[in-house]
Amino acid sequence: MIEVRNLTKKYRVGGDEIVAVDDVSLSIKKGEFVSILGHSGSGKTTLLSLIGGLTRPDTGTIVIDNTHIWLLSDDELSEFRNKKLNFIYQFSSLISTLNVLENVLLPTTFSKESDKNRIEYAIELLDMMGIKDKIYSYPSQLSGGQQRRAAIARAFINNPEIILADEPTGDLDEETETEVMELFKKMNKDKGITFVMVTHSTELARQCERVFRMTKGKLIQE
Amino acid sequence: MKKHLKILEFALSSLLRRKYKNLSIVLVFSMVTFVIASILFLTHSFKKEALSVLEGAPQLIVQRLIAGRHALIPVSYIDEIKKMPGVGKVSPRYWGYYYDQLTGANYTIIGLDRAWSVNGRVMEGTALAPEDIGYCNIGFGVSDRRFLQVGDDLFLQDTKGGLYHFKVKGIFNMKSQLLTNDLVLITKKDFINLFQFPPSMATDLVVEVYNPSEVTNIAKKIKERLPDTRPITHDEILRTYNSLFNWRSGLMLTMFAGAVLAFVILAWDKATGLSAEERQEIGILKAIGWETSDVLALKFWEGASLSIISYLTGIIAAYFHVFFFGASIFAPALKGWSVLFPDFRLVPDIDIYQCFVLFMVTVLPYTVATIVPSWKAAVTDPDSVMRG
Ligand SMILES: Nc1ncnc2c1ncn2[C@@H]1O[C@H](COP(=O)(O)OP(=O)(O)OP(=O)(O)O)[C@@H](O)[C@H]1O
Ligand SMILES: [Mg+2]
Numbered sequence: 001m002i003e004v005r006n007l008t009k010k011y012r013v014g015g016d017e018i019v020a021v022d023d024v025s026l027s028i029k030k031g032e033f034v035s036i037l038g039h040s041g042s043g044k045t046t047l048l049s050l051i052g053g054l055t056r057p058d059t060g061t062i063v064i065d066n067t068h069i070w071l072l073s074d075d076e077l078s079e080f081r082n083k084k085l086n087f088i089y090q091f092s093s094l095i096s097t098l099n100v101l102e103n104v105l106l107p108t109t110f111s112k113e114s115d116k117n118r119i120e121y122a123i124e125l126l127d128m129m130g131i132k133d134k135i136y137s138y139p140s141q142l143s144g145g146q147q148r149r150a151a152i153a154r155a156f157i158n159n160p161e162i163i164l165a166d167e168p169t170g171d172l173d174e175e176t177e178t179e180v181m182e183l184f185k186k187m188n189k190d191k192g193i194t195f196v197m198v199t200h201s202t203e204l205a206r207q208c209e210r211v212f213r214m215t216k217g218k219l220i221q222e
Numbered sequence: 223m224k225k226h227l228k229i230l231e232f233a234l235s236s237l238l239r240r241k242y243k244n245l246s247i248v249l250v251f252s253m254v255t256f257v258i259a260s261i262l263f264l265t266h267s268f269k270k271e272a273l274s275v276l277e278g279a280p281q282l283i284v285q286r287l288i289a290g291r292h293a294l295i296p297v298s299y300i301d302e303i304k305k306m307p308g309v310g311k312v313s314p315r316y317w318g319y320y321y322d323q324l325t326g327a328n329y330t331i332i333g334l335d336r337a338w339s340v341n342g343r344v345m346e347g348t349a350l351a352p353e354d355i356g357y358c359n360i361g362f363g364v365s366d367r368r369f370l371q372v373g374d375d376l377f378l379q380d381t382k383g384g385l386y387h388f389k390v391k392g393i394f395n396m397k398s399q400l401l402t403n404d405l406v407l408i409t410k411k412d413f414i415n416l417f418q419f420p421p422s423m424a425t426d427l428v429v430e431v432y433n434p435s436e437v438t439n440i441a442k443k444i445k446e447r448l449p450d451t452r453p454i455t456h457d458e459i460l461r462t463y464n465s466l467f468n469w470r471s472g473l474m475l476t477m478f479a480g481a482v483l484a485f486v487i488l489a490w491d492k493a494t495g496l497s498a499e500e501r502q503e504i505g506i507l508k509a510i511g512w513e514t515s516d517v518l519a520l521k522f523w524e525g526a527s528l529s530i531i532s533y534l535t536g537i538i539a540a541y542f543h544v545f546f547f548g549a550s551i552f553a554p555a556l557k558g559w560s561v562l563f564p565d566f567r568l569v570p571d572i573d574i575y576q577c578f579v580l581f582m583v584t585v586l587p588y589t590v591a592t593i594v595p596s597w598k599a600a601v602t603d604p605d606s607v608m609r610g
Pocket of ligand 2: 045
């Protein structure tokens, strides 16, 4: 359960003030699959970043499963992120000095799970993403779409309850896009993972249970 | 604990992944430590050696000069000097140099008199007594060159080609190496025979003065009464050492400064620059649940292991350089020293305190320089990762 109340985030650039997220409220039930549409610069990434506890809001509250995330200490918040949620970033976010497998395993560095289990699961996920043959490649040796798929595999490795996906299919071809979307839906149905997905594609958005639209920092449900 | 091990493992492997960059840092860092440590080791052992030489050096030595050159001094001068007020014992010394054709080395040969002895302890065998005719004590260098053990015979030639042999009674230990390395100690009788010394002559005289503050004064008086002598005071020897030290240290200081500068540049680069890539890496780590302290631990291990490896490499290399290769890289700068210290190996002796200080001025600042910028990145919101 994600409860967002009156969330506002402003950026100051030079003398100008940009209201990236403007008094946004929304609630997302556990296991829901929602999508957010909107023009470039409308504040979608900022909203995800706020919900995931990466950016501190100016005003407003975010409650995830009864936890006021911005009342947590920095360390508690880190732990919370590690346990509850994971991101798929809009831009390449792989660590360039780690190979694909290591990148995918990264969120489980401190987990109690045995190495064998972690690696097996990582390979299983990479197989689902269709890049099993690239596990020892480095990000610079991958195409944009392959990097994206590795990042998606990484998002699932720690069995998050919530996935915050920022244009996850941005640089994928149509066919792969469909595959990834099917995987998301499967994960959503089988494991009950909550999805909040930012997308430019109305086609993808239509497949979701609820669709929101962001315009100049304001959020409205369609 | 287990978590820390994971972070350490992660740190080490991430260092390995940036092999070439980190290798070059280790290289520069090791070089810096190497130069500084070499200088520290060298000056430290020189000072120690010099001190041990001076410790044994008498207050006042009287030599005789003929045509400006050191000549043998008549033993009869002893009574002349003894007459002066404030003078205690006056004893003759018998010593000279011997060129060994066999090994091409120069030995210092001392004729042992009851009145005077060398303060080098014997390592093997026993010390020579003044009545041990036909026996000798030798320095480590001599035994090394001539492959001599206690009980073996040392053969020496006199000026006419006559062969003398002395049974080795003892070999001086390494500690006072500078003093005893090239030394051959025989009895006064044997010495006079070997060099065919005129019986009433000695190499120089050692004068004991009751009141140390009177030494210069007495030296002056000796010079007045015996104009063909040159009295040398302990202070004069000290001054010679000091001037040599100061001149040479100036040169070394220049190298030292260069090394420090290189290090500062290295650390400065770390302290100021956090590449976009490093910043993003910290963002990702934080986003996936690393705590700020984990990120700092990671950076700590990265900085610490890199600098400790470099530090140890530098220190160990310097140790070998100074004590096993005679500081050969500094040889040009050290030429002057060979006036006082002919070819010999410095006795390995390092000052732990110096090593500690060196650690504190290299490893510590470097590690801090690695952590601080990362700390700044780690405490700010990690949202930069959202925007690549
Ligand atoms: N760190 C920042 N500093 C200043 N302004 C920022 C910062 N991050 C975002 N903004 C501004 O906030 C607004 C919203 O940005 P955001 O990235 O959320 O848009 P978006 O909807 O994700 O756009 P896109 O579809 O292009 O990814 C933009 O005008 C942007 O310039
Ligand atoms: Mg965006």
